[in-house]
Every structure is written in C-alpha cells, then in structure tokens.
Amino acid sequence: MKVALVTEGTYPVHPGGVSTWCDQLVRGLPEVTFEVVALTGSGREPADHVPPSNVAAVRRIGLWAPPPRSHPFTRSATEIFAGAYTQLFESVLCGGPQAADWFESALQTMRLLAGYGSLDVWSRTPVPGMATTPALTLADALAVTDLVEHFLRPLQLPAPAADLVHATANGPSVLVGLMAKWEAGTPVVLSEHGVYLRERLLATRREGYSRAMRTVLVRFFHRLTELGYRHVDAVLPVSDFNARWAVRGGAPAGRVRTLHNGVDPGDLPLLTNEPVEPTLAFVGRIDPLKDIDTLVRAFALVRGQVPAARLRLFGGVPTGNEAYAAEIHRLVDDLGLGAAVTFEGPVSPVTQAFAAGHVVVLSSLSEGLPLTVIEAGMSGRPTVVTDVGGAPEAAGRGGLVVPPRDPAAFAAACIHLLTHDGRRRGLGLAGRAHALAHFTLDRFLGDIRQVYAAHTVAPDDRRGRAGERPLQRAEVRRSDAEHADVPSLIAARA
Amino acid sequence: MTRHRAEHVLREESALADATASSVDPIEAAVVLESAGMNDRVARDLFGAHDVLMLAERVMTHEGPDRPVADPVPVRPENAGGAARRTTFWFHLRGVLYAVPALVTLTLLPAVDPVESALVLGGLVLSWAWSYGVAGIAWAHLGNQDPAGARRFLRRALIGGVLLAAVVATAVVYAALIVTSTLQVDLLTVLLLTGQSTYLLAAATLLMTGHELLLLVAVCPAVAALGLGLTGRMPADALRWVGAGVLLAVLFALAATRRAARPRQRLGAAAWATALQQSCYGLLVAVAVLFPAINELVNDNYDALPLSVTLAALPLVVSMGIAEILLTRFRSRMSALLATTSSSAAFARSARRTLLRYEVAFAVPLAATSAALGVVVEGVTGTLDARYGLLAGGYVVLGTAIFTAMLLNLLGRGRRVLATLAATVAALVAFEVHAVSVTATDTEALAWLAIVATVTLVVHLVLVRRYVAVPVSHR
Numbered sequence: 025m026k027v028a029l030v031t032e033g034t035y036p037v038h039p040g041g042v043s044t045w046c047d048q049l050v051r052g053l054p055e056v057t058f059e060v061v062a063l064t065g066s067g068r069e070p071a072d073h074v075p076p077s078n079v080a081a082v083r084r085i086g087l088w089a090p091p092p093r094s095h096p097f098t099r100s101a102t103e104i105f106a107g108a109y110t111q112l113f114e115s116v117l118c119g120g121p122q123a124a125d126w127f128e129s130a131l132q133t134m135r136l137l138a139g140y141g142s143l144d145v146w147s148r149t150p151v152p153g154m155a156t157t158p159a160l161t162l163a164d165a166l167a168v169t170d171l172v173e174h175f176l177r178p179l180q181l182p183a184p185a186a187d188l189v190h191a192t193a194n195g196p197s198v199l200v201g202l203m204a205k206w207e208a209g210t211p212v213v214l215s216e217h218g219v220y221l222r223e224r225l226l227a228t229r230r231e232g233y234s235r236a237m238r239t240v241l242v243r244f245f246h247r248l249t250e251l252g253y254r255h256v257d258a259v260l261p262v263s264d265f266n267a268r269w270a271v272r273g274g275a276p277a278g279r280v281r282t283l284h285n286g287v288d289p290g291d292l293p294l295l296t297n298e299p300v301e302p303t304l305a306f307v308g309r310i311d312p313l314k315d316i317d318t319l320v321r322a323f324a325l326v327r328g329q330v331p332a333a334r335l336r337l338f339g340g341v342p343t344g345n346e347a348y349a350a351e352i353h354r355l356v357d358d359l360g361l362g363a364a365v366t367f368e369g370p371v372s373p374v375t376q377a378f379a380a381g382h383v384v385v386l387s388s389l390s391e392g393l394p395l396t397v398i399e400a401g402m403s404g405r406p407t408v409v410t411d412v413g414g415a416p417e418a419a420g421r422g423g424l425v426v427p428p429r430d431p432a433a434f435a436a437a438c439i440h441l442l443t444h445d446g447r448r449r450g451l452g453l454a455g456r457a458h459a460l461a462h463f464t465l466d467r468f469l470g471d472i473r474q475v476y477a478a479h480t481v482a483p484d485d486r487r488g489r490a491g492e493r494p495l496q497r498a499e500v501r502r503s504d505a506e507h508a509d510v511p512s513l514i515a516a517r518a
Numbered sequence: 519m520t521r522h523r524a525e526h527v528l529r530e531e532s533a534l535a536d537a538t539a540s541s542v543d544p545i546e547a548a549v550v551l552e553s554a555g556m557n558d559r560v561a562r563d564l565f566g567a568h569d570v571l572m573l574a575e576r577v578m579t580h581e582g583p584d585r586p587v588a589d590p591v592p593v594r595p596e597n598a599g600g601a602a603r604r605t606t607f608w609f610h611l612r613g614v615l616y617a618v619p620a621l622v623t624l625t626l627l628p629a630v631d632p633v634e635s636a637l638v639l640g641g642l643v644l645s646w647a648w649s650y651g652v653a654g655i656a657w658a659h660l661g662n663q664d665p666a667g668a669r670r671f672l673r674r675a676l677i678g679g680v681l682l683a684a685v686v687a688t689a690v691v692y693a694a695l696i697v698t699s700t701l702q703v704d705l706l707t708v709l710l711l712t713g714q715s716t717y718l719l720a721a722a723t724l725l726m727t728g729h730e731l732l733l734l735v736a737v738c739p740a741v742a743a744l745g746l747g748l749t750g751r752m753p754a755d756a757l758r759w760v761g762a763g764v765l766l767a768v769l770f771a772l773a774a775t776r777r778a779a780r781p782r783q784r785l786g787a788a789a790w791a792t793a794l795q796q797s798c799y800g801l802l803v804a805v806a807v808l809f810p811a812i813n814e815l816v817n818d819n820y821d822a823l824p825l826s827v828t829l830a831a832l833p834l835v836v837s838m839g840i841a842e843i844l845l846t847r848f849r850s851r852m853s854a855l856l857a858t859t860s861s862s863a864a865f866a867r868s869a870r871r872t873l874l875r876y877e878v879a880f881a882v883p884l885a886a887t888s889a890a891l892g893v894v895v896e897g898v899t900g901t902l903d904a905r906y907g908l909l910a911g912g913y914v915v916l917g918t919a920i921f922t923a924m925l926l927n928l929l930g931r932g933r934r935v936l937a938t939l940a941a942t943v944a945a946l947v948a949f950e951v952h953a954v955s956v957t958a959t960d961t962e963a964l965a966w967l968a969i970v971a972t973v974t975l976v977v978h979l980v981l982v983r984r985y986v987a988v989p990v991s992h993r
Contacts, residue, residue, distance in 0.1 A: 066662075066783050090788040162865055162989045163856035170991060225549045229540075229590040239542040246545060272571060313553065390553040411557055428555030429529065432522060 025056050025480060026080075028184035028204070030197040032063040036073035036082060041395050042192060042217050043073060045285060051076050052469040056476065061184055063087050063196055083184075087177050087196060101137055108133035116243045124254065124274070127247045131179065135203060138180045164237040172244060183207050187480050191256070194220035194273075195245070198252035205255065211479040213258040215283065218392045219269040221249040250274035257479050263393040263414025283475070284417075285393055286468030287459070292375060292402040294456055298382050302442045303334045305381025305405075307374060307396045308388075310341045310349045310367075315410070317355055318431050319387040324359040325435035330442050333364065338377040340370045378403040382448060383441045389428050391415045397423070398463045401455030406448050408437045420462070422455015530556060530564055538577045539588045547574035550590075612725070612839035615733050631702035633694050636815050637711060641687065643804040645715040648679060649722040650800030654793030656726045658785050667781030669774075672723045676771055683715035684708070706757075713764045720767035727774040736767035795932050802939035803920055806971075807834065809946050810909060813963040816950045823960065826895050827903050830910040833887035834917045841880060841921045848876050849928060856989060866987035873925070873986045877979070880921045885914045905964055912968035915975050922978035929985045938981070942974045 029035075035046035050058050060075065060082045067086025075082060097105060108130045115126035178199045189201035189212045201212035224245040228238055253259060253275035260283040261267040267282050304323065308314050316337070323335045341349040349367075356365045371377045374396075378384060384400035384407045391413035398418050400407050407423030409415040416425045424441065426433040441448045533554045541547035548571040551561075558569040567573035652675040659668035687708045694703050724733040743759035753759060805812070814823055851872055859865040888910040896902040919942075923935045949958070949966045958966075 066786070068784050068786065086786075089786060160860060161857050162859050162862065163853065163991075166856065166989060166991045221545070222549045222552070225546050226553060229546075229550070232590075235542060235587070235589060238546075242543045242546050246543075268569075315555070389555040410555065411559065412552070412555055427526070427560070428557075430526065 025188070025476060026059065026186045027056050027476065028059045028061055028186035028189045028201075030061045030063070030184075030189060030191045030200045032087075032193045032195065032197045033065070034192065035062065036060060036071050036075055037062055037064050037069045037084070039072045045215075045217065046192060047073055047075075048286070048465060048468070049472065050079055052465065053472065053476075054078050059083065059184060059186060061085065061200055063178070063200075065089075085178070085181060087174050091173070091177070091180070097137070105134065105137050108137070113240070116240060116247055119243075124247065124250055128251055128255075131176070131199075131251070132206060134176070135179045135206065160236040160240065161234075164234055164240070167233070168237055168240050168244075171241065175244075175248065178203065184210075186210060188213065188476060190215065190476075191252075192217070194249045194252045195224070198256060199248075202251070202255055209481070211257045211481055212255070213260060213475055213479055214252060214256045215260045215262070216266050216270065217262050217285075219261075219266055219273075221245055221273060222269065222390075224249075246273075258475060260475065263417050265414040265417065266392055281475075283471050284462050284468065285395060285398065286463055286465035287395070287399055287402055288465045289402055289460060291373070292399055294404040295375070295379050295452075296404075297379070299380060301332050301334050302330050303336060303381045304383050304385045304408075304438055304442075305336050305338065305377050306385050306387075307338045307371070307377045307400070308386065308394075309339045309345070310337070310352065311345055312348050313388060313390050315387045315389045315429065316348075316352050318429055318434060319385060320352060320355050320359065320361065320365065321431035322387070322434035322438065323365065324361060325431060326438050326442070327361065327364060329435075329439045333442060335361075335365045336368055336377075336380050337366065338368045338371045338374075338380075374399055375403060378405045381405065383408055383438060385434075385438065386410065386415060387428070387434060388412055388415065391418075394418050398459055402459035402463065404452040404456045406441055406451035406455060408434065408441065410434070418463075420455065420458035422451055422458050424451075527564055530560055534565070534573070534577060536588070538574060538581065540590045541574070541578070544571060544575040544578050547578060612730060612842050614836065614839065615721070615725075615730060615737070616835050616838050632815055633698050634702050634707055635811075637687075637690055637694060637703065637707060638714065639808060639811055639815065640690075641683075641711040641714055642718075643801060643808065645683070645718040646804040647797045647801035648715070649718045651793045651797030652679070652719065653722050653726055654796035655785065655789065658789035658792070659781060662782060662785075664782045666777060666779035669727065669776075670778035670780065672726060673772065673775035673778050676719045676723050676768070676775075679719045680712065680716045680768070684712045687711035687715075709761075713761060717764045717767055720764070720771040723771035724767065724774055729770065729774045732770040732774065733767060736770055737763050739763045739766070792932075795936060798936055799923075799927070799932070799939065802936070802943050803923075805943050806916060806920075806939065806946065807831070807913075809967050810960075810964060813950060813953070813960070817953060817958065817960075817963075823905070823909075824903065826899050827905045827909055829891060829895060830888065830906050830913055833884055833891055833910070834913040836887065837880065837884040837917050837921075840883060841917075841924055844876055844880055844921070845924055845928060848872070848925065852986075856991075862989060865989055869986045870983060873982060876925070877918065877922065881914065881918045884917050888914055905960055908961065908964040908968060912964055912971050915968060916971035919971055919975035919978050922975065922982050925982050926978060926985065929982070929988075930990055931981065931985050934981055935978075938974060938977050942970055945970045945973075 029046065029050065031042070031046060034040060034042040036043065046060075050056075050060075054076070056078065058075075058079045060079055062082060062084045064084055064086060065088045067084045067089050071082075111126055112130035112134075115123040115130065175196055176199065178196050181200065181203075183203035183206075184200065185208070186204065187210070189204050189210055191197040191201045191212060191214045194214060194216060198212065198214055201210070201214075204210035205212050225242055228241050228245070233241065250273055253270055253273045256275075257279065259267075259270045259275045259280045261270055261280065262283065262285050264282050267280050270280050271277050304326070306314075306316070306319060310316060320335070323333070326333050326335075353367075356362070368377070368380075378400050382405075384396070384405045386394055386397055386407065386409045388394070388410055389412060393414035394409070395418075397407050397409055397415060401419065401422040407419045409419045409423055409425055410428035411425050412428050419425060424437040426437050441451070533551060533556060537547045537550040537554065541550055551570050551574060556570055561567045561570045561573040565573050567576055652672065655675070656668045656672050659665070659671055691703050691707050691711070720736075721733055724730070724736075739759040740763040743753055743756040746753055747756065810823060810828070852869065855865060855868050855872065859868065892902055892906055892910060895906065923939065926932070926935045946967065949963065949970075952958070953963065
C-alpha cells in the first residue's frame, strides 16, 4: 500500500508534537510505503527528522516561496481564471446555500487552468467583486489575493499518486488530497491535531488586518476547511473536542472518528518515588495560551496552605514570547514567591520533569489533546488541568479538572492533591490505567491500520469513483452558462 | 451568589463582550472565547446557550451590525534587527554621495591614454553592474527578514569582489601591455582599477546597511583633495588621498557588516535570477550614461571631451539621489492610494496624476541644475561649448528615462525595462559600429544619444502610464 502523507509546517522539517506523531506513524507501519508531501514556508528548510526506509520520497513544497515558474496564460485562460476567481469570492462573501458548491467549482476550474499556465496571474487579478465590498479597499483586495494564493498554492502542483492520501491538517494539506480525489478517485483521510480553522482565525487576528480584510479571510478559511470536511472520506480528530469542531465545520458526523494519539508505555515507566518537597511540575512552553500567570497566582495560594511547596516550570521560551516570560518573572517576584518557583528550561527525557513533581499541572486556556497530560498519566503522576479543549479527555480519571482562569479553583485542587497522599497516588494509578486503555502507541497504530484498510479502494473501483468526479464536468458558472468544460472553453475562446 | 461566582460571571461576561466586539463573524468570536478559556459548559450554565458557537451567534445576531466594535490588538513580530536599511536624514544625501566620486574622478584622474581610459571605463561599467547584483541578493535576504544573512553576504561579496577585481585588473593590464602598443598602463592602473571596484562595492554595502553618513566621512579625503585641486593647490600625492578614502570606505563597510550570520534559508533560483536581472539593468544604464566617453574611445583620433563638457554628467549623477527619494515617496503615495480607494477606475485616475507629478518633480530639478551648471561653466571659462548644451539636454532626457525605468521596476516590470534598455544600448552600439566606418563627430554622437534617449523616454512613459493604473502591491 502506498500512502501520501501530507504535512504542513511539521514533519520532517520542523520539530514538535505533530512531527513526532508523523514519525511514530511512518516507523510504526513498516509495511506501508509512504510518500511525504511536506508543505513548508520556503520549501528549503533543513530537515529535522530523518525518515525511515519505508518513506520512499519526501516532496517539499514552499507555500511561501515565489510561485513556480510556468508559461503565462493565454488571454482566454486569463478571462476564465478571472471568472473563477470572482466566483470563488462571491461564494466567500455572499454565502447562501449554493456557496460551498460554488467555492468547490471555482477551485476545480483553477485546478484545471493550472495545466494551461502559471497561476501567478493571481498577482495581477484583484477580483472586481471584492473591491465592491463595503470598506474593502484595493490594498485589502490585493493583500487578500496575495494570501489566498499562498493557501491555494497546491492547486498548481501535481496530485500525489498513491492508494490513499493522509492529510495531517485541514486547509492546503487537504487540498493536495482533494486534487488526487478529483483526478484519480484517491480516498483521503484527515487527521486533525489542532483545529485548522481555529488556528488560522487566531493568526489572522494577530496580524492587525483591517476589519474588512479580516471578514474576507475569516470566511475564506471557513469555506476552505468546510470543503475539506465535506469531501474527505474520514475525519480523524485527536480528541472529542476537535471532533465537535469538525462536525460544526461541515463534516458528516458518520465520517468523524476520534483517534487519540499514542505514547509508548515502555518510554514512560510507572514512577514510584516522589520528591521530598511538595512540588508541582509544569511541562510546556512559556506561552500566553498556557496561562502561566494563573498558575503562578494559584501557586501563591498553594503556598499559603503548603508553605514548603515548590513550582518547577519545565519548558523553553519560544521566540516572540520573551516579553511574556519576563512578565511571569515579574509576577513571581511581585508575589514574593522567590526561589519557590524555578524556570528549568527544556528537559529531555520528559520523565525527569514528571519525576520532579508530585502533581503535574496544566493551566492552559486552549488545548487540542495535550501530550504532556497523557505522558504524565502514563507515568502515574496525577494531574490538575483546566477544562479546555481535549485536556479533560487526556486526564481522564487520573486528574482533577478545574475551570480555566480561576486561580482559586486551581489552587484548591493542587492543595487537595499535595495534602492527601492516598488520593494523589490513587489518581496516579488511575491515570496510568486510563493512558494504557486509551493512549498507547500500539492501539493508535492498530486504529490507523484499520482506517487505511477500510478506505483503500481497489484500483478498478477508484477509476469508477474518478469517473464520477466533478472535475470532468467542471463548469464556469455565471460567466459561462453553456456548461462547457474548461479545456473546451479555452479552445473555443482561443 | 457567592463573591467567587459573581467574579466568575463578570469575567465571562467581559470575555463575551470583548470577543463579539472584536470579531467579524460568530465563528471567530467562538474561537476567541474558547481560546480565552470559555467552554460549552460555561456557555450552558451561565448563558443558557447550547455551546460557545451558539452563544456567539446569539449575541452577534441580537446586537446586529451596530454592536460595539473594538479590533484586536495585533501582535507585531520582533524587530528583525538593526541592519536592515533605514531611511534616515542622511538618506537624502545619496545624490551627493553619488556625485562626489564622479567629480573626483573627473577632476583628479583625467586619463590621457586611450587604453588606460578604456580599462577604467570598462572596470567602472562592470563594477557598477556587479554592485547592482550584490545589492539585489542583499535585498533578497532582507526580504526574508534576515539582516544578519544580508550582512554576511555583503561582507563576503566585498572581500571576494576586491580579490576578484585585483586579479582581473592585473590580468587585463598585463594583457593590455602585450596586445597594445601602450606603455601607459602599469601597477598604478591595477591599483586604480581595483580601487574603483573596491569603492563601489564598499559604497553599496554602506548604502544597503543605511550608513550614508559613514560613506560621507569616507569620501572626505578625496573631497579635500578635490577642493585643493579646484583652488590650484592640488596635492602632489592626490591619489593617496583618494586611496585613503577607499580604504576608509572598506573599513566602514566591514564594521557595518560585523553582526553577520549564516542565512536563515538558502535563496532560491528566483532570487539569483532577479539579482542577475538587476545586474544587467546596472550594466545597460552604465553603458548608456557613459556613451559619450565610450564614443571618444572608440572613435579614431582619441581626444577626450573637455572637462567643461563632461561636467554635464554631474546633474544626472546627483539626480539619482533625488530619484531614490522620489521613488520612496512614490511607493508610499501609491500604497496610500490603494489603502484609500475601492474603485479600480478611481485608482487609475489618481495613479496617473501622481505619476505625472513625480515625473515633473524629477525632470525639472535635473533640467534646472544642468542649466545652472552651464551658466557657472560659462562664467568660469568665459565661453560655453555648444556640445555642453547637447550633452546636458540628452542627459536630462536620459535621466528622466532612467527614473521612469526605476518606476517601472517598482511596478514589477523589470523585464520590460531590460528589453527597452537593451534596445537603447543596441541603438547606441549600432551608432558606434557605423561611426567607425564614417568617422562621426562628437556632436553627431551626442545628438544620437539625445535622440535615442528621447525614444527610450517615450516608450517608458507609455509603459509606465499603462502599468501604474493596474493596482499591484508595492513592496
């Protein structure tokens, strides 16, 4: 079986949780031949992972590199492109019951046009419809066009030739799969670690775009992710929390199946010893989304009840978060916590961090399925987590769940566990049992094998699926009511 | 209600108000609420909504389009570093910085031997083109938000370029001694050629890193020698003064590129192709501007144009500094137009009006400076060579054509510019080929330059009028 594994900004180029997950996947399924399609910034970044021998090829695509060079469009193809682009943004801006179909049809038309020349015509095509949107200036329209081109860059690439496409994120990654589906009937499955739409919308807010521009982009990302949810054969979110977003985003509930991440119990043996001083351990990056300030405030309350308590923060400060880290240091000083709070930096192996605490804490404001909590549970350490995203699923019976941004509630849970040895150890063992039941690597790989087997289609059947593919009857709606396909249109206009 | 719960309710209500006010769509508001810690349970228990999305939809629908608006605070990336080119007060002195070396060369280094002059001119043209290419690559690094990578490239290009220039200069001087009958080229010529290339590379480095002031300091010794020369007290070792200036420029350039680092990422073929394109642009512009000098060398009976005529080039050189300032303002003006216009037709009208204003803003000072210089020359020498008027007129037109080419480059039409400049240079070369057989006069050559420059300007104006009306991003 040959699987095209499509990644964006992760494996094998960048480190991180999703890259580790991909590495586990390709190494855990040696019987499968993988082709990795890595969507990255420039397409030239050095690799962070060395893929195993069953990865037959790694194809890197720079979404933010200059567009691939190709011969320019003919005048007629340019006209059709402008029509498709206008249709794309009408579907984004106008909404309505047909909007999703229009969006898909416009993308299919662009995909076909990519065979006739370079889609860099984007840069010269601020869509007329966009400029008539109230308050949307030409600068907004150009900036939107520029951004959209990057996110739709896969339309210009050859579709992967595989028995199945496994996208590890929605958006451009799924687009790569849909091209294979449109053109060869290849089945596509989607694993979602974060929720692509959420991440894009949060990123869009951080950029300081105008309100009008943000309106267009929010709706564009909504349509793009909806396209993926509607057309992939299976959506495999890593948590029930993410599954809810997939259904909300347009995925038929019957195609959504939560597939938890797995860890190797051999790497995370049960910890039987505890440190001498009552200690809370935090493992994660120093980031506003982890809400470390609530954790520090909660710890100040813990010290009121457990004066010997310590808080050890294991994790680095990502670039751009230096100011936030400085703020946390100031807060520690202001609260008079002094040496009771220590910033330990990154740690490896992570079991060292778990061994350093009686309780593992996570005060996040937003989470997908936090690996730290799963690993802590597997190590037999009880957790205190906030009720966000998939954190409660990850903690299961092995931890206490408290409301986010509530230092008092967080502190109460920590004090309870630090002062009740039996309860704490009981939760630790329950957490281990929960992790063994739901989060082992073997179970994860077994589930993936099942999914691959269920969705791999025999070549003959695939040809049948491809025969029904909508690309064959792609219509340039609105601009061409005669329902001709794009190649004929180009020929006719030429 | 306990105090703790009341605080909790207040906090969630505040988060809800903030999220809906700062969002353009309920789904965005739901994302914001969830990332602020709200979940479906809170939406249900506190607000009676099915989930967070329903809550956001309910609030935004209820409040309608007139709801309070407060856009989110953007998170700007960290400053990419201090070596990216900064627009400072000294940026406005660029024209002077371009003019000083030209003036020094004209005054202190009057070449008397055609072979030596040919070598100096050839070296100047190639170094000029090389500098354009180096600047193009440095720009590509800066475009990647990688000023340390740009500094590293500039430093290496400077060191490598100097070494290459020394080797090439030695080789061509040696070759000139073998294949020509001249005995006027020697070690001094090698130093002259190498120094010329070194200065251009160091100057490019200092300008790219925003150190105009340092470059100004570096040219001081040469300016001093020039001043003494103009007052009839030319120092015997004037060339050493010039050499000191070159050495200073190199030391400053090395200092300006101290905090260098390996590039964050390798540049793609497109960046190198663009640099090559810029290099070709520099080469073509150099040939066009130096055409009168080249003509003097190529024509029989070598007899360099008198200083009073060649001074006509000075306003053009100075105007390139003005062109850079105008270009920066033009880019800002076009960006402002794009940011305030929603109609393509209105944009086209405004853009063309703006274009006209900038063309005039460039051409008028150039013409006025040329005329003023003519008056000064006449005042000093008591007579004005008619060729001055012809050359100055040609340079005014050529300068405006080059400025228009810079605008076209800004509008992303670099290839078109290359094509038109290549045609311009081809026309000038054709004249020289013809002139060899018919022995054309200086006046004919200068008239031909004026004609070709006029045609180039007309073509550039037609192109820029068309492209300026197309809304494109100005980066």
